[in-house]
Amino acid sequence: MSADAGTAIIGGGIVGLCLALGLAARGHDVLVLDGRDADMRASQGNFGLVWLQGKGAGYAPYGRWSLAAVQEWAGFARRLQDLSGVDLALRQEGGYEFFTDRAEFDAFGQDLHRQAAALGDGFSFELLSHGDLAQRLPGIGQKVVGASFCPLDGHVNPLRLHVALRRACLASGVRLAADTPVTTLRALDRGYEIAGPDRAIRADRVVLCAGLGAATLGPQLGFRAPIRAQRGELLITERVADPLPFLSSTIRQVDEGGLQIGGTKAESDRDSESTDQMAVLARHAVAVWPQLADIRVLRSWAALRVMTPDGYPIYQRAPDRAGAFLVTCHSGVTLAPLHATRLAAWIDDDPAAPDLEAFDERRFALS
Amino acid sequence: MNAASHFRDAPGMAPRSIRMSLDGETLLARPGETVAAALLAQSGDATRRTPVTGAGRTAFCMMGVCFDCLVTIDGRPNVQACMTPARDGMVIRRQIGARRLGDQP
Amino acid sequence: MSPDLVIIGAGPAGMTAARIAAEGGLRVVLLDEQDRAGGQIYRNLGAAAGRDWLGPDYARGADLLRGLNHPGITHQPRATVWRVDAARGVIWSRDGESHVTAAPHVLIATGAQERPVPFPGWTLPGVMPAGAAQILMKQSGMVAQDAILAGAGPLLYLVAAQMIAAGSPPKALVETGTDLRHALAKLPRALPAAMTLAKGLGLIRRIHGIPRHHGARDFRAVALAGGRIGFGFTTRKGPQELDCGLLLTHLGVIPQTHLTRSMGLTHDYDVAQQAWRPRLDAWGGSSRRGVRVAGDGGGIGGADAARAQGALAALAILHDAGRLDLDERDRRARPLRRALARALSLRPFLDAAYPVPKAFLAPPDDTIICRCEEVTAGAVREAAACGAHGLRLMRTALRTGMGPCQGRMCEPTVTGLIAQTTGCAPSALGPGRIRTPVKPVTLAEIAALGRQPEETA
Structure with a gap:
């Protein structure tokens, strides 16, 4: 019996779609199996940051990988826009991390020095006192004790990134199967059987990009998949005509004009918003930029991050057999350009592909 | 612009004794009336321009559901006129596009 | 002193429930978005003397308004509820300031909106x-x-x-x-x-x-x-x-379910009324203990049905609060159930007589269906054909429902268009997830909440 697909990608989020695009560009027959509309979807709850500062301070391979991604984003965005006709609104004009706590500011400064030591010339940053900041951003709140600034940081419109990837995939011949949840994976003599409540298909290769779903699907193919959920909440405001004069990791303006305020972390697998966290976010926004006080919140949002024990990606081949892969990460937007190119090459066993052993999940067995 | 109101007062209604301003011109209301009703009583014109395409809109649902009646009242942008009782001295401005950040001119 | 019961909405259901609960000895806070009690059906009745041309049905709400003159009832006008928090209570806003009112019992009587x-x-x-x-x-x-x-x-x-x-x-x-x-x-x-x-x-x-x-x-x-x-x-x-x-224009009314949906209550699709409504027991009890729903917000029945449902919910709350024994509750409920059955007996006829024409659930391509984000029916059809097969994926693709009305004006149409394009049933597409605040509130208001978790009303 012939397979239904050369490569089946389980998960139609940003990670899965990037890989689908990359594999299709390499000439593969790709089928993306996407779940239900109401499933947990980190790709529809994210902040759209293309972000470098602070990443990999404790793990140089992740820092280097993130740096390469940030450097390749502009070219990736152009290709994606050409394929999809969708404007991603990529802006890479630098971003701030604001602090209202002196000790946290100092500790983050140390992180950035370590990150700079690991990344060398490609990376730069500034540490700004409240006084420095007030000169650059006269509207800054009195409670902000300092900020870091990295000129490489930026953001995209995350919703349009998702739409662009879908359209680019379709334009590249990728097949997208909507409403197709997967519950069981089975290795056959040749290839894999992928089954859900509605249908079962066969594929020569399978790539698991199912976010939190990998925690239950992964072990069926011998992966450890040590993944947990971490809830992040966002506030979304009405449109504002004036451009916000800064981008930060917690406050950003989407190109349509509305603001996103986020950054909370709660160890929870429930994606409901909470009054406490809404208040924390609102207080933070007003502390950083007091002019925001009378801006209206249209809704809050909560979504679950897909977290590994150390927070870095897992790129993993199945331990015992060829043709099965686990791909999971928390920074799917930042890393998108690499997932659509170098990671696709790695899955393809291209000799020119990078060595990704640093992201092998066996690193967790050692500790 | 300059469309006449599409409403008239039913017989026996009290005169409009509340004085407000709309973009500098006098806007009258009767006690118990909302700002949206006063706007519709004065004219059939648009009272805002949408932030997306700049299309003209005016009060629509009159019950707080649709947010088409947004105006700036006493410097506060994007206020629902249909949920705001008219008061003497209110300074009302048509909402043109998205709101501004900070103080209104 | 914290109340025993918070009622959201001062229409026929909420006003009836407030009076019965207060007469039964409960302290009631009645939150309502309007300046005067009455809901939409009896809107402004207390100040509309002399307008006989509005007809006799309008005047019939007068007894409900009088019923609010009870020392056990605190009526809070112009109170916009924007979240019901399981731990803190009912969070509402007035004049740019938010308040929290906690009570062991909540009755949601938010009525209908026009379709x-x-x-x-x-x-x-x-x-x-x-x-x-x-x-x-x-x-x-x-x-x-x-x-x-x-x-x-x-x-x-x-x-x-x-x-x-x-x-x-x-x-x-x-x-x-x-x-x-x-x-x-x-x-x-x-x-x-x-x-x-x-x-x-x-x-x-x-x-x-x-x-x-x-x-x-x-x-x-x-x-x-x-x-x-x-x-x-x-x-x-x-x-x-x-x-x-x-x-x-008019094509009937649908329940206002943003608040009940934001709370995660179980909802069902009512095929005859082509709208979602919370799943309720015979006493208005929802899928969450302590939360009841009465009136058109629980399914369209009209003002007479709303009165009966409000009264039944109030009796159940009095019983839950230990103020009314089971026999008395059931005895008083009997005539109410007859009135409710009489009022609701007309609905199947009306629903069948005035069906919503399909063209308004799935209008022509050049119709703006999301008034806030100005999205056309054609764009929704095209996105659905490209795989946006659900309300959330559609929101991602086109921002439908992301403006200040939060989908109140477009969700039925987006649902109809996706159903038409993909061939699925409208009931398979929802209910769409609603997030708080269900009405916009300022960052300053939300920020201030964190400092005053105790109730302030």
């Missing part, structure tokens, strides 16, 4: 829901002039009759079509409501002399000079072109 009637041109100034014109009559004594009424349903006839009585008759009545053959099959079940039916027929008789168009479809409005509206539609006689100052 959106989307067609090309429905966003133009000069096009309004008929219910909005009725609100202007009740609250401001303002009557539409040079107006056309278009659509279907009892409210259309009522507004027409009120306009005639106020001396400003509509210049035409354009009806989308009454499915009388289907409805007549339901008529025997509607006999208990014969009085209401007779009143309805009386209304229709009062609309003599007004030009009427039946079986109208393909609505289209364009802006003419001087702020007038050109209204095109098609009947069996062919294309028609009318013009008017105001085009007032």
Whole structure:
């Protein structure tokens, strides 16, 4: 019996779609199996940051990988826009991390020095006192004790990134199967059987990009998949005509004009918003930029991050057999350009592909 | 612009004794009336321009559901006129596009 | 002192429940978004003396308003509830400040909204829901002039009759079509409501002399000079072109479920009413303990049904609070259940007689269906064909429902368009997830909440 697909990608989020695009560009027959509309979807709850500062301070391979991604984003965005006709609104004009706590500011400064030591010339940053900041951003709140600034940081419109990837995939011949949840994976003599409540298909290769779903699907193919959920909440405001004069990791303006305020972390697998966290976010926004006080919140949002024990990606081949892969990460937007190119090459066993052993999940067995 | 109101007062209604301003011109209301009703009583014109395409809109649902009646009242942008009782001295401005950040001119 | 019961909405259900609960010894806080109690049906009744032309049904709410004069009831007007928090209580906003009112019992009586009637041109100034014109009559004594009424349903006839009585008759009545053959099959079940039916027929008789168009479809409005509206539609006689100052449309009402959905309560799709409603037991009990729903917010039944449901919920709350024993609760409930059955017996007839034409659930491509983000039906169809097969994926693709109305004006249509494009049932597409705040509030208000978790009302 012939397979239904050369490569089946389980998960139609940003990670899965990037890989689908990359594999299709390499000439593969790709089928993306996407779940239900109401499933947990980190790709529809994210902040759209293309972000470098602070990443990999404790793990140089992740820092280097993130740096390469940030450097390749502009070219990736152009290709994606050409394929999809969708404007991603990529802006890479630098971003701030604001602090209202002196000790946290100092500790983050140390992180950035370590990150700079690991990344060398490609990376730069500034540490700004409240006084420095007030000169650059006269509207800054009195409670902000300092900020870091990295000129490489930026953001995209995350919703349009998702739409662009879908359209680019379709334009590249990728097949997208909507409403197709997967519950069981089975290795056959040749290839894999992928089954859900509605249908079962066969594929020569399978790539698991199912976010939190990998925690239950992964072990069926011998992966450890040590993944947990971490809830992040966002506030979304009405449109504002004036451009916000800064981008930060917690406050950003989407190109349509509305603001996103986020950054909370709660160890929870429930994606409901909470009054406490809404208040924390609102207080933070007003502390950083007091002019925001009378801006209206249209809704809050909560979504679950897909977290590994150390927070870095897992790129993993199945331990015992060829043709099965686990791909999971928390920074799917930042890393998108690499997932659509170098990671696709790695899955393809291209000799020119990078060595990704640093992201092998066996690193967790050692500790 | 300059469309006449599409409403008239039913017989026996009290005169409009509340004085407000709309973009500098006098806007009258009767006690118990909302700002949206006063706007519709004065004219059939648009009272805002949408932030997306700049299309003209005016009060629509009159019950707080649709947010088409947004105006700036006493410097506060994007206020629902249909949920705001008219008061003497209110300074009302048509909402043109998205709101501004900070103080209104 | 914290109350025993928070009621959200001061329409017939909320006002009835408040009075019964207070008479039973409970301390009640009644939160309502309007300046005066009454809900939409009895809106502004307390200040509308002398407006006999609004008819006798409107005046029937007077006893409910009087019932609020009870020391156990604290009525909070202009209170916009934006979140019901399981731990903290009901969070509401007034004049830019938020308050939290906690109580062991919550009754949600948020009523109905008009069903959106989307067609090309429905966003133009000069096009309004008929219910909005009725609100202007009740609250401001303002009557539409040079107006056309278009659509279907009892409210259309009522507004027409009120306009005639106020001396400003509509210049035409354009009806989308009454499915009388289907409805007549339901008529025997509607006999208990014969009085209401007779009143309805009386209304229709009062609309003599007004030009009427039946079986109208393909609505289209364009802006003419001087702020007038050109209204095109098609009947069996062919294309028609009318013009008017105001085009007032109506296709019935649907439950307001943003609050109940934001709380994560279980909802079901009501196929006959083509809308979502919370799943309730015979006492208005929802899927969450301590939270009850009464009135049109739990499914459209009208004012008489809302009174009965409000009373039943209040009896159940009194029983839960240990103020009423089981026998007494059930004894007092018996006449209420009869009244409720009588009121609801008319619904299957009305739902069958005035079905929502499919063209308004899935309108032509050039119709703006999301008024906030200005998304057209054509864009929704195209995105659905590209795999946006659910409400959330559609929001991601086109921002439908992401503006200040939070989907209240577009969700039924987005649902209809996805269902039409993908072939699935509307019930498979929802209910869409609603997040708080269910009405916009400022960052300062939310920020201030964190410092005052204790209740302040």
